[in-house]
Amino acid sequence: MKELAANRNDHRPLLGAHVVAIVAAMEQGVAARALRCMGVDPAALKAAANKFSRASNRHTGLTGA
Numbered sequence: 001m002k003e004l005a006a007n008r009n010d011h012r013p014l015l016g017a018h019v020v021a022i023v024a025a026m027e028q029g030v031a032a033r034a035l036r037c038m039g040v041d042p043a044a045l046k047a048a049a050n051k052f053s054r055a056s057n058r059h060t061g062l063t064g065a
Contacts (some may be wrong), residue, residue, distance in 0.1 A: 015056055021049035 023031045024046035035042055 012057060015053055017049040017052040017056070021046045022052070024049065 024031045024035065024040075024042040031044070035045070
């Protein structure tokens with residue numbers, strides 16, 4: 001979550017994809033355990049969320065990740 005807060009300094013809109021990417025990067029906790037139980041690849045989920053965020057920013061004319 002610190003990563004998310006640090007990246008919020010550029011004042012881009014917060015998307016659900018940003019939260020998903022941070023949750024996918026967590027190695028411990030309920031969310032990480034749930035992803036493992038569902039057989040979700042956290043790295044693939046984070047990559048997809050980041051790709052969505054970048055595409056959304058390009059669509060709205062914003063720059064950044």
